[in-house]
Amino acid sequence: MQLNNFDTAAFLRDYWQKRPLLIRNPWRSWHNPLTPDELAGLACEDHVESRLITQSSDDWNAEHGPLPEARFGELGRTPWTLLVQAVDHHVPDVAALIAPFRFIPNWRIDDVMVSYASDGGGAGPHFDHYDVFLVQGLGQRRWQIGGMCDDQTALRQHEDLLLLANFEAVEEWVLNPGDMLYIPPGIAHNGIAVGTDCMTYSIGFRSPSRKELIGHWCDDLLPGLGDDDRYRDPDMTLQDNPGEIPAMALDRLHAMIMEKLADRAEFARWFGEYSSTPRYPETNWSPEQPIEAEHLRHLLKSDQMLFRNPASRFSFVREDDRSLLLFVDGECFPCEDEAASFAEILCAQDKFVIDPEWRTSDAAIKLLAKLYNRGSLSFDWG
Secondary structure, eight states: OOBSSOOHHHHHHHTTTTOOEEEOOOBSSOOOOSOHHHHHHHHTSTTSOEEEEEEETTEEEEEESSOOGGGGGGOTTSOEEEEESOGGGTOHHHHGGGGGGTTSOGGGEEEEEEEEEOTTOOOOSBOOSSOEEEEEEEEEEEEEEEEEOOTTSOBOOOSSOOOBSSOOOSEEEEEOTTOEEEEOTTEEEEEEEEEEEEEEEEEEEOOOOHHHHHHHHHHHHGGGOOTTOOOOOTTOOOOSOTTOOOHHHHHHHHHHHHHHHTOHHHHHHHHHHHHHSOSSTTOOOOOSSOOOHHHHHHHHTTTOEEEEOTTOOEEEEEOSSSEEEEEETTEEEEEETHHHHHHHHHHHOSEEEOOHHHHTOHHHHHHHHHHHHHTSEESSOO
C-alpha cells in the first residue's frame, strides 16, 4: 500500500510529536488486509499476545489471551473490543502497512496492533507514551481527542487498564475505512466503535525513556566491571572535618562512573543490539534446514525475491566511510567495505532481488547465509 499526496516533510515539521492530524483516506487504493475472523483466530493462538476488553455500564474488564474460540460466542450485545499485538509478524498484508511509514527510522518502529470492536466497544480513554497512526480498516470509529497528559495525570483504579480518571474531549471525528489519525505521545484519546465490524490498525512507534536507557545500559555494563576496579586516593591529605565528603573525592567518584557511561562507541553498540532485539525474542524463526553459502548463491541466480522477516529488526550505526555495525535481532555484525554497502541495502528495503554484483561477493553471501539461518531473511514471506 502507498500513501497518496502525503507530504512527509510537512508532516514531520508541523505535526510529528506536536499535535494530532486527521488524514482522510490518503491511500492510493485502500483495502482491508485482514478479516475479523482471521483476527479472532490469531487471538486463540498460544504465541500471539491479545486482550479482550468488555464493558458494562462504567465497569471495564480485561481478559488476556490466548482466548478459547467459544468465548466470542458468549459476548452477546455487551460492548467489547479485541486487541491483538504484532499482527504484522504473522500476516504479510498487515506488515505491508508499515512500508508507507518508513520515513520514520527502523529503530523507532514497534508493531501493528489490530483491534476489532462491537458497537460501542473500545479500549477506554487513555494516553500513550509513543506516537501512533490509527488507520480505520472496516466500519466506523469515533475518535475523541483530549488534552496533554503525563505521569501525574490521574488514572482510574484498574489492575490491567490504564484508563484516565477524567477525560474531556476537545476534538472529535468519525473515521471511515481508509481514514487515518496521527496522535503524538501524551495526548488523551478515546476510540468508540460506531456500528458493527469496526477494525482499526495501530502502527506504533517506540520511544525509550531515560529511565529505561540508563537501567538497561547499566545492566549491560555491570558484568564487565571487576571488583578490583575501586576508588583510590593515594594523595589524601588531612582535612579539617572528617565528616565532610570533599569536592575532590566527589569528582573522582563521579569520574569513575562517567568514564564508563560516557563511552559513546560502547553505547552505540549496546543500543544497536538493544533496540534491534525482537519484540518476542523467545520465538524461533530459523529454518528447519540451515543453508550453505554456496547453495544460497545458487538459488539467488534465479532472481528469487528475498524478504525480511516482519518480526525482525534491522538497523546500522556508521563507524566511518568504510565500516559500519549492522544490527539484526539483537546481534551485531561488523561490516567493512563491500559488506558495509550491502548492509545498507538490507536495512533500506524489506524485500529485494540480489543484484548480480552481490552474488559474486563472498562477504555479501556469507552475511546473507547467516541472516537466513537465523530466520531474519527468507524466500517464503510476502
